[in-house]
Amino acid sequence: METTLIENLPEVGAVGVIIKAVLILAVISAIAGFGTFIERKVLAFMQRRLGPMHVGPYGLLQIAADGIKLFTKEDIIPQNANKFIFMVAPVITAATAFIALSSVPVFPDFTIPSWIPLLGDTFVPSIASDLNIGILFVLGMMAAGLYGPLLAGMSQANKWGIIGAARTAVQFLSYEVVTGLSILAPIMLVGSLSFVEFNNYQAGGISNWLIWQQPLAFVLFLIAGFAETNRTPFDLLEHEAEVVSGYATEYSGMRWGMFFIGEYANMITVSVIASVVFLGGYDVVGVYGWLFIIAKIAFFFFLMLWVRAAWPHVRPDQLMWLCWKVLMPLAVVNVLITAIVMMV
Amino acid sequence: MYEIIAFYLFSALTIGLFLVTVMSKNVLYAMTSLAAGMVLISGFFFVLGADFLGVVQLIVYVGAVMALYSFAMMFFDATRDIKEKNTNSALVFLLGGLSALVLVLMFAAPIHSDAIHALYPMHVGVGNAQDVGIVLFTKYLVPFEVAAVMLLVAMIAGIILAGKKMDKSLTKDTSIDDEILVLKDEK
Numbered sequence: 001m002e003t004t005l006i007e008n009l010p011e012v013g014a015v016g017v018i019i020k021a022v023l024i025l026a027v028i029s030a031i032a033g034f035g036t037f038i039e040r041k042v043l044a045f046m047q048r049r050l051g052p053m054h055v056g057p058y059g060l061l062q063i064a065a066d067g068i069k070l071f072t073k074e075d076i077i078p079q080n081a082n083k084f085i086f087m088v089a090p091v092i093t094a095a096t097a098f099i100a101l102s103s104v105p106v107f108p109d110f111t112i113p114s115w116i117p118l119l120g121d122t123f124v125p126s127i128a129s130d131l132n133i134g135i136l137f138v139l140g141m142m143a144a145g146l147y148g149p150l151l152a153g154m155s156q157a158n159k160w161g162i163i164g165a166a167r168t169a170v171q172f173l174s175y176e177v178v179t180g181l182s183i184l185a186p187i188m189l190v191g192s193l194s195f196v197e198f199n200n201y202q203a204g205g206i207s208n209w210l211i212w213q214q215p216l217a218f219v220l221f222l223i224a225g226f227a228e229t230n231r232t233p234f235d236l237l238e239h240e241a242e243v244v245s246g247y248a249t250e251y252s253g254m255r256w257g258m259f260f261i262g263e264y265a266n267m268i269t270v271s272v273i274a275s276v277v278f279l280g281g282y283d284v285v286g287v288y289g290w291l292f293i294i295a296k297i298a299f300f301f302f303l304m305l306w307v308r309a310a311w312p313h314v315r316p317d318q319l320m321w322l323c324w325k326v327l328m329p330l331a332v333v334n335v336l337i338t339a340i341v342m343m344v
Numbered sequence: 345m346y347e348i349i350a351f352y353l354f355s356a357l358t359i360g361l362f363l364v365t366v367m368s369k370n371v372l373y374a375m376t377s378l379a380a381g382m383v384l385i386s387g388f389f390f391v392l393g394a395d396f397l398g399v400v401q402l403i404v405y406v407g408a409v410m411a412l413y414s415f416a417m418m419f420f421d422a423t424r425d426i427k428e429k430n431t432n433s434a435l436v437f438l439l440g441g442l443s444a445l446v447l448v449l450m451f452a453a454p455i456h457s458d459a460i461h462a463l464y465p466m467h468v469g470v471g472n473a474q475d476v477g478i479v480l481f482t483k484y485l486v487p488f489e490v491a492a493v494m495l496l497v498a499m500i501a502g503i504i505l506a507g508k509k510m511d512k513s514l515t516k517d518t519s520i521d522d523e524i525l526v527l528k529d530e531k
Contacts, residue, residue, distance in 0.1 A: 082372050082423045133395050140402040150413060154422045155372055169414040176407060
């Protein structure tokens with residue numbers, strides 16, 4: 001299916017947006033579940049093990065087993081915890097992750113065939129809410145998602161939780177700067193904050209991809225993206241070897257599962273931003289653009305697992321050193337050079 | 345229609361949340377409702393069509409309240425209520441009521457004026473960010489630059505205050521070990 005320009009699109013109705021929202025919720029939740037399986041398999045192969053093998057063929061039904069376990073596990077709320085905040089915190093993580101996904105292009109647009117009753121001929125857009133400032137909105141929503149770990153850690157009356165919450169605040173406040181500055185240079189080149197504009201700017205083959213013009217920004221954005229999604233070199237928030245499970249220490253059952261879904265949804269969001277902003281988005285030869293963007297997203301997802309298998313955790317002071325003394329100056333210099341080149 | 349529903353929903357939620365911020369004795373409730381209220385204010389900008397300002401409100405206040413949280417974490421036990429000392433409640437009531445009245449009068453005054461019109465209306469077909477940028481770099485250039493210089497000064501002051509011992513490593517600092525050893529010897 002070809003991605004069309006905004007002008008020739010059919011009108012987007014409320015029903016189409018609702019269908020799109022339900023689609024995103026269902027598919028991304030399922031992918032998050034499947035992602036855990038993929039993660040265990042990939043890690044296992046990189047460490048020369050087999051990973052989950054017992055449930056179903058090749059361990060495939062492990063997802064169902066994990067799901068049943070998560071749903072039926074007792075939901076424990078500690079006695080001294082601030083109960084309301086404790087119960088709300090996981091919902092914040094999961095909800096903001098999905099709200100962020102509402103303004104990124106996730107699947108291709110399509111029209112429901114007219115032989116289906118009630119919903120026939122409804123146009124389902126590629127982006128649920130196509131804001132002009134899509135990139136900023138997604139980054140802001142992902143930032144708001146970090147309130148989940150913060151509130152969870154502070155409300156549970158557990159010292160590991162407090163350490164996890166403190167690390168959330170520190171990590172978020174520093175890496176937010178790098179994310180913003182690193183993506184500023186491509187925004188300056190394109191002159192727009194809309195994902196559609198980014199896609200159109202890079203039309204016309206691999207040589208037009210922004211990664212060739214902004215390699216430094218790409219690397220910086222990836223590193224900051226790892227920090228924002230708490231993936232391994234920077235997952236100090238729930239560093240098992242140091243702080244038991246950090247902010248998630250007291251959580252069990254589905255509330256813990258919501259943190260998990262939120263994290264995986266955020267990984268997908270970061271992958272989508274990276275592929276649309278730096279790797280050309282939907283643009284590749286003809287009708288199979290949507291297939292290529294799924295391949296790009298899958299590659300970034302795999303990269304996150306690969307890095308987890310290859311790199312050890314960093315210490316908190318190394319994290320701060322890396323952010324403030326290396327990445328931030330590099331990002332500022334990159335923005336400056338881009339501005340000078342554009343002016344000359 | 346949708347806009348009216350959204351406006352009243354956001355209004356009720358924002359006022360309720362900020363009431364909790366003021367009334368609650370629990371640090372965690374107060375901070376969380378403050379953060380939620382700040383996020384919901386961005387909803388008003390979205391309803392007005394000022395997407396860019398809405399997102400800026402979101403990003404700025406999410407970060408700002410997060411910094412407040414870290415102070416709350418250092419100073420209070422977040423799971424307990426705080427005993428407040430209200431010495432003169434009549435004075436507080438009087439001052440609070442007066443300032444609320446003045447604010448209401450200030451913001452209600454434009455109702456009775458016909459001279460209100462937008463000095464820099466939004467252009468059709470031009471993005472929000474461009475509109476804000478044009479106004480910032482023409483009409484309000486001087487205040488904008490002054491604010492930038494102020495922030496730079498604040499940043500340098502912050503770095504100097506925090507960075508006095510930055511070249512010393514906390515993990516390699518052995519002076520505290522000596523103090524512990526001295527204390528042991530005295531016992």
